[in-house]
Amino acid sequence: MTRIFKSITVLIVLLLNINKAYSQVTTVVDENGIIRWEPSGEEVKGFGVNYSAPFAHAYRSAEKLGLDIKAEIDKDLYHFSRLNFDLYRLHVWDTEISDAEGNLLENKHLDAFDYLLSELKKRKINFVITPIAYWGNGWPEPDEETPGFSNKYGKEGSLTNPKAIAAQQNYLTQFMNHVNPYTGIAYKNDPNLIAVEISNEPHHRGTPKEVKEFINKLAKAIRDSGSKKPVFYNVTHSVHLADTYFESDIQGGTFQWYPTGLGFKKEIPGNLLPNVNDYNIPFNNAIENNNAAKLVYEFDAADVNKSYIYPAMARSFREAGIQIGTHFAYDPSFLAYANTEYNTHYMNLNYTPHKALGHMIAGEIFHHTKLGEEQGTYPDNLKFGDFLIQYEDDLAVYNSAEKFIYTNSNSEKPEAISELREIAGHGSSEVIEFEGKGAYFLDKLDEGVWRLEVMPDPFLIQDPFGNNSLDKTLAVIKYNLNEMKIDLPGLAGNFEFKQINIPESKDQKAKGGAISVSPGTYILTAAGRDFEIENYKGDFRLKLDNFVAVEESVDRTYVLHEATNAAEANQSLSIDAEIVSNEEVTKAEIWFQNGNIYEAVQMNAENQYDYSAEVPQNLLIPGIFTYRIILETAEEKLTFPGKVSGSPENWDFYSEDVYATRIYDKSSFISLFDASMDADMVVHSWRPGNKIVPLNSIEDEFQVRLDELFSEDIENKNATPIYNYSFRFNFKKKIGARLPGDQKELIIKARNLKSGTEKLQVALLMENGSAFGKVIELGQDLKEIRIKLDELEPVRTVTLPRPYPGFLPYYFEHQNPQDFDLQMIEAIQFSIGPGIERENLQKSHEIGIVNVKLQ
Known part of the structure; x- marks a missing residue:
């Protein structure tokens, strides 16, 4: 018994020493409203995402799908590192980890959150935590009966009811004192915790005096734990109280941005760069007068499946003096096929590679543009520093001496190709030609040695922003062997390559810089260059042979095509389609009809997925021109739209579904x-x-x-x-x-x-x-x-x-x-x-x- 007591005593002393040591590294807000690391004085920089796997719908869905939530977290955090994210934020579902009196509950949700934070630390990802959400835990499902004070009092009651306020004070102190069992460090002492945002979107309706008293009580509760972390408060709601917010005992304000609103239920078309031209804060004087800092807790171009807009938002944030930011929200990979968590948002490296790379570029903007520096007014602000934004091609590019990152195919020439150390892309560029649909990453490990990581090919088969369900598949993943041609100094001609995430893979040779790669991780070496993974002593942030991606999910044949709504007589018209199948497609053709004119044209395959055909001119006369796409596999014929077995040549073909385009005379309105x-x-x-x-x-x-x-x-x-x-x-x-x-x-x-x-x-x-x-x-x-x-x-x-x-x-x-x-x-x-x-x-x-x- 004495031995056990001594062991416990030693453990307690050890934990106290660990917390003391870590507490020496922290953050402060200086007299100019800048968050800085102490004791170095370095300006804090960071960019990343919100991600809610430990709580609410995401956690419940993992249970329904029979998944290990910690294993799923590991997969997504790998992608965070792959995208160079170094910041994380979440509004904690207090209703799941507290009781009505504000006592912290040690349960599966807190355990998963602790695990997540510990794994973020291993990847050198810092975090901003919002301990109070005021939400129920249901969205998008009905709320469950949860034990927390938010469930008992609701948001409005939590802002005014004395018992609810007392519960929040109790909760905040306990929350900050909580020791993460995976790290042995209390939240209040965690050096990776940059700031604490008291609560999520409080929507105050009280008087300035009442609101100030409320904020100060909760800020004091955080500090009563012994925390020295900067305390932030949400200031984008009830903004007529801005002076009150910044005269309260806080060190900074938190901001959001949804420039395209929320919940349009379908993708919003058009050029949306005007919506993100400027993040103008009308109460900025109140912030500056109180030497407060600014951070973005949530932002997204909701209902937009484009990449160009995110770097533009990052630019506008930095112009507004906003120091760090987190996108809302990264879809857990196990849910991204259905996008059920927040159907107005959609972002995941495997399912939306172009958007993920847009966020990777946004992160570079947060790290490499000067805080508060004006970048001009549209359209002059689309090219700034090493960054380029184009609506027309849905393109964003970061082109520095050492990094070349792009969201879609482009013809930009690398700034200094001989100095490049990191390439991340989607589509093709001057240095990489790629036929696949997923993202890829090349990292220089040494002279003549590169690490290549290729993600699988995603296909969006339905609009992701509608009414969604775990039973409704919106996107599928395909693993295929795609050709890639690499043109980099030191890898000319017939370099050698080997897939390293699969044991006992064989060495292969490129032909004229061209290789065929399936999803995975590879080492590329110049001809005659020896390289052994075991002997690598560099500082690459990932384990060299790691590869994490969603598994293949294509279980049938899909034709992804939408007919052109209208065209004019005698103009050229191309029919383009993406075809992805779990079988080999041996032939694809189109059967056309306009009135009594019929034609059949074989589609040309540009690669394994992209097919096209020109419409014969004799069909492009005024009228309603209809067509079907007929595919042949080794097993059957399929007709689209509708994925109907057989073809119209069969006597018992019954489908009446067709694609249709209206052909107008040029003179018609x-x-x-x-x-x-x-x-x-x-x-x-x-x-x-x-x-x-x-x-x-x-x-x-x-x-x-x-x-x-x-x-x-x-x-x-x-x-x-x-x-x-x-x-x-x-x-x-x-x-x-x-x-x-x-x-x-x-x-x-x-x-x-x-x-x-x-x-x-x-x-x-x-x-x-x-x-x-x-x-x-x-x-x-x-x-x-x-x-x-x-x-x-x-x-x-x-x-x-x-x-x-x-x-x-x-x-x-x-x-x-x-x-x-x-x-x-x-x-x-x-x-x-x-x-x-x-x-x-x-x-x-x-x-x-x-x-x-x-x-």
């Missing part, structure tokens, strides 16, 4: 908007009176009914009124292959739904975000109003969808040329407000729009 078909893709702020109303058997009307143009924002009571309600439709997909060029006028069929007249500004938006429009007058009678295109003048572009937080700029400020180019238009913007007399702005406004045409 171009439909830009039709309420009966396009209303669900209109981007607008919700109003209860907005709806679709049938007018007759062929026409519907998009009705907008507003009680007033401006209403007070409960989250920003001091906002300057903006008397404008705008909504937008991107018609790029609708007009298909038709190219505007000779049209002379815009025709709007619309009316005022009230007595008298109403003014409506109608504007065409170009791809660069510039808007050209005119105010028209609507009467009570439904009629067509014509605007000559040469009457259009520059007008203000509204950033739509409206962002979170709501204090961000309403209008897009740019330096685009003031020249209208009809061939560059992509959207139409309707605005109620411009031209309306001041005394009528706050009256009700009701309009109906049936269609808009270009003729």
Whole structure:
């Protein structure tokens, strides 16, 4: 017994010494509002993600799928390291790890979180922790009955009820004192903990005095644990209390950014760079006057499956003086096939490689651009430092002397190819030609020695932003042997390569720089260069023979193709499709029909997945041109759409599904908007009176009914009124292959739904975000109003969808040329407000729009 007691005593002393030693390395906020490492004084930098596997839906889903949550965490953290992330943030589901009095509960969720933090430390990834979320644990499912104070009091009660506040104080002190059993270090002493954000999005409704007292009580509870960590508070809600926040006992404010809103339920099209041109903080003086720091706790371009936007957001954050940031949220790999956790977000290295690499570049921006330095105004801010952003090609590039990172195929030349040490890419570039669809990474280990890691090929088979379920597969993964050609100094010609994540793989030789690689990890060596993994003494951050990726999930044949909506007679038209199958596709052809004209054309395979065929000119005559794609495998024929066995040549072929494209005469008008078909893709702020109303058997009307143009924002009571309600439709997909060029006028069929007249500004938006429009007058009678295109003048572009937080700029400020180019238009913007007399702005406004045409 005495021996056991002595052992326990020694262990306690050891843990105390460990905590004391670690507590000497910490962070502080200096007199200029900069987070710095102590004792070195170095500026803290960091970029990464939110990731919630230890809690709520993700944890429950792992249990349902029979998975080991810690093993799944390990897989995703490998990808964090692969993407060079060095920061992590999460709002902890306090409702799962506390009781109603705020006592910390030692349970499976806290254990998984402790494990996650310990593994982050091993990978040199720092973290910001938000101990209180105020959420239930259900989303997207119903909430469970949980023991915590948030469940008992709810968010509103937690902000005002004295018993709830006492519970939070108790919880915060216990939380910070908690010793992580995997590290032996208390949270309060963990050197990787940069800052503590008290709570997630509190939404205060109280007086400044009440709010300040609340914040100070919770900040004190954190410090009562002995913690010296900087305390941050969320300041992007109830921003009229900004002075109160920064006069409280905190060292910094936390910010969010959802520039495309949340929950559009489908992918948002168009150039969204105007939405991220500027992160303007109207209360920045309050921050500077109190020497406070700034960090971003969450950001994402929700409902956007593009890569270009994330580096642009990072640029704007750094311009705004924001020091570190974390994206929301990284999809656990075991859930990413279904995107059930947050269906308005979607990001994972294996499933969205282009977006993941966009975040990798964003991380470089956070590390290599000067805090607060202006990078210009759009479009001049798309090339800055070593960074390049292009909407047209969905491209972002980081091109420094030692690193070359790109999100899609490009022709950029490496800044200093002989000095390159790290390449990460998707698609092809001047140094890598690749036929696969996944990301790849090349890291120079020594002269003439590179490590190559190739991720599997992902295929998005459905829009990931809709109503999702674990039973609904949105994306699949394919392992294939793809050709890669490498053109790097020291690896010229017939270099040698070997797959090292599979034991006993054989040495192989490149042919003219070309190799065939399946997903895995390889060592590439110059001809005659010896290299043994066991003897490697370098500082590469990953184990050399590691490889982590989602397993193959293609279990049938998929044809990923969407018909062009419209085309013009006699113009060329190509049919492109991605074909992925668990069988070898031996033949792919298209059967066309337009009226009584029939043709069959074999599709050309550009690689193992990409197929195309030119439509015969004799089919490109006015009419509805239909077609099917027929595939042959060793076992069967399949017809698409519908994946129907057999082909139309069979007597018992029953499917009536076809792809269809409308072929128009060049002189016919171009439909830009039709309420009966396009209303669900209109981007607008919700109003209860907005709806679709049938007018007759062929026409519907998009009705907008507003009680007033401006209403007070409960989250920003001091906002300057903006008397404008705008909504937008991107018609790029609708007009298909038709190219505007000779049209002379815009025709709007619309009316005022009230007595008298109403003014409506109608504007065409170009791809660069510039808007050209005119105010028209609507009467009570439904009629067509014509605007000559040469009457259009520059007008203000509204950033739509409206962002979170709501204090961000309403209008897009740019330096685009003031020249209208009809061939560059992509959207139409309707605005109620411009031209309306001041005394009528706050009256009700009701309009109906049936269609808009270009003729």
